[in-house]
Every structure is written in C-alpha cells, then in structure tokens.
Amino acid sequence: MSYTVDFGKIIHIAKGGDIMQILKNEEMRKLDELAIHTYKIPGIILMENAGISVVEEIEKCLIAKENKKIAIICGVGNNGGDGFVIARHFLNKGIEVTTYIVGDFSNIKGDAKINFDILEKIKAPIVKLMDSKDIEEFEKDLSQHSILIDALLGTGLQRTVEGIMKEVIIKMNLSGKEIIAVDIPSGVNGNDGKVQGIAVKATKTVTFQLPKIGNILFPGSYYGGELSIKNIGIPKKAVDSMQSKVHLITENMVQSILPKRYADTHKGSYGRAFIIAGSIGMSGAAILASKTALKCGTGLLRTAVPNSLIPILENQLIEGITLPLEEMLEKGILDYIKEENVIAIGPGCGRSQQFEEILHTVVRNATVPLVIDADGLNMLANNISLLKDLKVPCIITPHPGEMSRLTGLSIQEVNDHRLDIARNFSEKWGVITLLKGARTVIANPQGEVFINRTGNPGMATAGSGDVLTGMITGLLSQGVEPLKATMAAAYLHGTAGDRAAIRLGEYSMMAGDIIYEIPTVIQEIMKK
Numbered sequence: 108m109s110y111t112v113d114f115g116k117i118i119h120i121a122k123g124g125d126i127m128q129i130l131k132n133e134e135m136r137k138l139d140e141l142a143i144h145t146y147k148i149p150g151i152i153l154m155e156n157a158g159i160s161v162v163e164e165i166e167k168c169l170i171a172k173e174n175k176k177i178a179i180i181c182g183v184g185n186n187g188g189d190g191f192v193i194a195r196h197f198l199n200k201g202i203e204v205t206t207y208i209v210g211d212f213s214n215i216k217g218d219a220k221i222n223f224d225i226l227e228k229i230k231a232p233i234v235k236l237m238d239s240k241d242i243e244e245f246e247k248d249l250s251q252h253s254i255l256i257d258a259l260l261g262t263g264l265q266r267t268v269e270g271i272m273k274e275v276i277i278k279m280n281l282s283g284k285e286i287i288a289v290d291i292p293s294g295v296n297g298n299d300g301k302v303q304g305i306a307v308k309a310t311k312t313v314t315f316q317l318p319k320i321g322n323i324l325f326p327g328s329y330y331g332g333e334l335s336i337k338n339i340g341i342p343k344k345a346v347d348s349m350q351s352k353v354h355l356i357t358e359n360m361v362q363s364i365l366p367k368r369y370a371d372t373h374k375g376s377y378g379r380a381f382i383i384a385g386s387i388g389m390s391g392a393a394i395l396a397s398k399t400a401l402k403c404g405t406g407l408l409r410t411a412v413p414n415s416l417i418p419i420l421e422n423q424l425i426e427g428i429t430l431p432l433e434e435m436l437e438k439g440i441l442d443y444i445k446e447e448n449v450i451a452i453g454p455g456c457g458r459s460q461q462f463e464e465i466l467h468t469v470v471r472n473a474t475v476p477l478v479i480d481a482d483g484l485n486m487l488a489n490n491i492s493l494l495k496d497l498k499v500p501c502i503i504t505p506h507p508g509e510m511s512r513l514t515g516l517s518i519q520e521v522n523d524h525r526l527d528i529a530r531n532f533s534e535k536w537g538v539i540t541l542l543k544g545a546r547t548v549i550a551n552p553q554g555e556v557f558i559n560r561t562g563n564p565g566m567a568t569a570g571s572g573d574v575l576t577g578m579i580t581g582l583l584s585q586g587v588e589p590l591k592a593t594m595a596a597a598y599l600h601g602t603a604g605d606r607a608a609i610r611l612g613e614y615s616m617m618a619g620d621i622i623y624e625i626p627t628v629i630q631e632i633m634k635k
C-alpha cells in the first residue's frame with residue numbers, strides 16, 4: 108500500500124491520492140539510501156530533482172509578485188544542499204537570488220558541497236551568517252526580498268535549535284514575508300511534528316517523495332502551511348519496499364471503500380444497524396448517531412433508548428425504529444441483537460448501573476462488529492479487561508479525555524504521543540482504536556496506524572462525536588470491513604465538517620450541520 112506520483116506532479120494533500128505512507132526521519136534516510144545504493148540513482152540526482160521540485164512551486168508564488176528577489180537561507184547539511192540547487196536554477200533564469208549560509212560552512216560536504224562549489228564558481232551572491240553580529244544586516248536584507256526559502260534544517264534535525272540558527276529563524280518569522288520550507292519547516296521534528304525550541308512558520312512546504320510525520324501532525328503541520336508532496340525520482344519499487352506502518356488516509360482510498368449500490372438490491376442488502384444510545388437529558392446523542400447511520404446508507408436501523416425517550420425519538424427520527432431499553436433488558440438483550448449486522452453502544456448513555464449491565468452483556472455476547480463510544484468507554488474504563496471477552500471486531504472511538512480514563516495516562520501524555528498510545532492500546536486489547544482530535548489517529552491490532560487530515564476546530568462542538576459513531580455504524584452495516592469503515596468514516600466526518608465550516612463558520616457550525624453535509628460529501632467522492 109503506497110502511493111507514488113509522476114515525477115514533477117504536485118499532489119496537494121487536499122486532493123488526496125491512494126493510501127500514502129508517512130515516514131519518520133530515519134525511514135526517509137533509509138529510502139534515500141535504498142535509492143542510491145540499491146537502485147544506483149546518484150544522490151546528486153535526487154538533490155537536483157528535490158531542488159527543481161521546489162523551484163516549480165516558488166515560480167507559482169512569484170507570478171503574482173512585482174518584486175521577485177528571493178532569499179534562500181541554507182544550513183550546512185543536505186537540506187541546505189537543496190537550497191543551493193534552487194539558487195542556481197533561479198540565477199539561471201535571471202532572477203535575483205541571495206544565498207545565506209548559517210553555520211560552519213566548512214562542514215558542507217558530499218552532494219551539498221558539489222552544489223555549493225558550483226554556486227561559488229558562478230559567482231552567486233553568498234552571505235555567510237556566522238554569529239549574532241551578522242543578524243542586524245540579515246534582518247535589513249530580508250526586507251528587500253519577496254520570498255524566503257527555508258533550507259536550514261530538514262530530516263537531519265538533531266537537537267534543540269539555538270544560537271545563530273535560532274536568531275535567523277526569529278528574524279525570518281518576523282519578516283512578514285512569504286516563506287517556502289524545503290522538505291519540512293526548520294525546527295520541526297519529522298518524527299513527531301514537535302518543535303525543537305523554535306521553528307520556521309512557513310506559508311508552504313514542499314516535501315519530498317512521501318510526507319514525514321512532522322509534516323502531518325500538529326504542531327508541525329501548522330508550521331508547514333500548505334503541503335505539497337513531490338516525487339524526486341525514487342523508484343516506486345523502493346518506495347513500496349519501505350512498508351511503513353503509518354499511513355495517511357486519502358480521498359481515493361475512501362472512494363474505493365464506499366460500497367456501491369446496485370439496481371437489484373433491497374434494504375436488506377445494506378444491512379441492519381442497532382444503536383444503543385441516549386439517556387434522560389441526552390436524547391440528542393441517540394438522534395444524531397441514528398440519523399447519521401441512515402444518511403450513510405444503512406438499510407434498516409433500530410435505536411434502543413430508555414422508554415421515556417421513545418416519544419422524542421419517534422418525533423425526530425421517523426425513518427428508524429425505536430426500542431425501549433427496559434423491554435430489552437426484561438426479555439433478554441441477546442434476542443434483540445442477534446439479527447443485526449453491527450451494534451453501536453454508548454453515545455449519551457450516561458453511567459447508570461442498567462447501562463453497565465447492558466454494556467457487559469453486549470461486549471461478552473456480540474457476534475457482529477461492535478462500536479463503543481462515549482459513556483460506553485467511560486464504563487469500560489471501570490473494567491477494561493472486559494475487552495478480553497470480545498469475540499468480534501471492536502472499534503473504540505475515544506477522545507483524549509476518554510483515552511486518558513481507559514489507559515490511566517494524563518490527557519497531556521495521550522496528546523503528546525497520540526500515535527503510540529492508539530497503537531499500544533490496539534495491540535494490547537485487540538481492538539481498532541480511533542483516537543479523536545486534530546488529526547484523528549486510527550490504529551489496528553497489527554500495529555498499523557492511519558492518520559486522518561480532514562476536519563477543523565469547528566468540529567469541537569457537542570455531538571460531533573455522535574455523528575462519527577453513526578458514520579462508522581452506517582458503513583459497517585453495509586458489510587464494509589471494520590478498519591476500512593473506521594478510516595472512511597473519519598475522512599468523511601472531517602470533510603463534512605470542513606464543508607460545514609465553509610458554509611457556517613467554525614464558530615456557528617453544530618453537529619447537525621455536519622450531518623447536513625454528508626450527502627454532498629458522499630456524492631462528490633462517489634462521482635470522482
């Protein structure tokens with residue numbers, strides 16, 4: 108499972124592709140080495156391609172500018188080497204370019220040195236920034252330029268950024284100029300997206316071959332601005348052989364997951380979903396999840412709520428069937444769930460003893476995929492080993508607070524290690540874990556992790572998690588594999604949220620507005 112593009116073609120992540128590997132720094136280095144040593148592509152060619160791919164992006168930004176002077180700010184590693192290539196190409200085009208080199212330039216070696224030597228030979232303007240006394244001049248210089256290119260540090264970042272490098276980054280960030288980062292904004296760690304002391308705040312980042320984790324996760328993704336992924340000529344065979352366990356969920360992938368609807372089918376063909384949700388004061392959770400499941404194509408839906416909520420549900424959800432929980436408990440839950448294709452449990456259920464009993468029975472006896480959310484997870488936290496009794500695929504959808512209760516870790520720890528926390532939980536308990544938040548992370552028991560990039564802070568609103576549960580449930584009822592249903596739901600949920608934010612703004616959008624956008628989102632993806 109990997110994705111490559113024709114050389115030179117830009118993939119804005121916004122448009123998506125097939126499922127795409129996301130690499131750590133060391134993995135990217137390994138991929139470069141594989142290309143160079145096994146596939147015999149000289150490193151200097153990769154550097155040339157990398158530089159040219161950034162040149163193409165810079166040119167697009169230059170079109171609208173009267174002042175076309177470019178400042179290329181380089182480190183002494185290969186990221187700086189890419190900067191030297193960029194400088195040469197613009198000089199060849201007759202554009203005014205100043206190359207700044209930060210650090211001890213006697214450390215420039217290998218392919219970067221070859222490119223540095225060429226710049227010297229062609230008498231390119233080069234300014235060496237050695238210490239603080241050079242900074243004042245540098246600051247003045249920056250104001251003369253139109254675009255700044257950040258080629259200071261890439262995947263070779265090793266330690267906290269300080270000294271002259273830090274001073275340079277501060278001045279770049281204060282310049283108010285458009286900044287294009289080469290590979291990753293300098294100071295962002297490619298392994299986790301964390302800022303090592305300080306980082307360049309770029310308008311745009313051009314990353315090479317595959318995104319690094321730091322390009323995708325926050326805060327790195329914020330520092331990078333718009334992201335373009337460019338092929339630099341590494342053979343597809345080498346890319347495929349990487350087998351990274353971290354992937355980006357893309358639109359093409361979701362398109363291939365969504366079940367087609369054929370003419371000779373009936374509602375039974377699209378499955379039966381059973382949602383256990385709601386309690387007094389939280390009927391909305393049941394309604395939101397149920398409506399969403401229907402909007403996502405479920406054939407037949409039954410929603411079980413406390414008896415007192417039945418009139419509300421009957422009023423708000425005319426297409427679904429409602430059942431009183433009390434009656435289910437009396438007659439035996441298992442009779443009610445045996446015909447279903449999926450069971451979702453938890454949204455707005457509260458924390459009553461009655462609900463706990465239902466949860467235990469369902470987890471122990473379910474014979475179809477199970478989605479546990481919200482209060483289902485809060486109850487599970489009291490008795491997590493219940494998960495050992497599962498006989499079916501189970502998807503849990505915690506937000507960081509719920510994950511903290513499930514694991515005993517602080518919310519801060521959960522957020523600091525989102526990938527590892529989701530992965531460890533899935534491996535330990537054999538479930539699919541969807542850890543919510545900005546960049547929802549999905550892990551499976553095999554240790555694979557999938558990151559969703561859609562969504563926005565407008566979705567941090569009551570009930571939007573219930574909508575997600577409804578989406579996963581709706582897709583599962585139609586026979587979509589549990590992992591795929593979870594990935595597609597996360598992507599669609601975020602995309603519907605993004606549409607709602609465009610229409611209504613992040614302040615005013617509500618969970619119901621996310622549901623309103625589902626039809627358009629699904630139709631647009633299906634017709635592509």
Ligand SMILES: NC(=O)C1=CN([C@@H]2O[C@H](COP(=O)(O)OP(=O)(O)OC[C@H]3O[C@@H](n4cnc5c(N)ncnc54)[C@H](O)[C@@H]3O)[C@@H](O)[C@H]2O)[C@@H](O)CC1
Nearest residue numbers: 139153154184185186260261262263264265266267268290
């Ligand atoms: N063949 C390859 O390996 C290719 C590499 N490419 C570029 O090379 C980059 C990786 O190059 P490198 O591995 O040389 O690493 P970098 O250029 O990212 O950085 C390494 C240099 O920065 C110094 N450094 C690290 N952390 C620092 C800090 N906190 N403060 C100050 N200095 C610091 C190191 O001592 C070293 O001199 C990629 O991001 C990409 O831009 C591309 O040219 C494509 C081909």
Ligand SMILES: Nc1ncnc2c1ncn2[C@@H]1O[C@H](COP(=O)(O)OP(=O)(O)O)[C@@H](O)[C@H]1O
Nearest residue numbers: 543544545562563564566567569570571572573
């Ligand atoms: N900043 C954000 N960016 C992207 N998605 C977000 C953001 N904030 C919240 N979301 C999404 O909104 C949903 C909120 O779910 P949850 O916290 O369970 O809400 P509730 O319990 O009110 O239903 C999750 O799917 C989450 O990933």
Ligand SMILES: [K+]
Nearest residue numbers: 257260291293
């Ligand atoms: K950089």
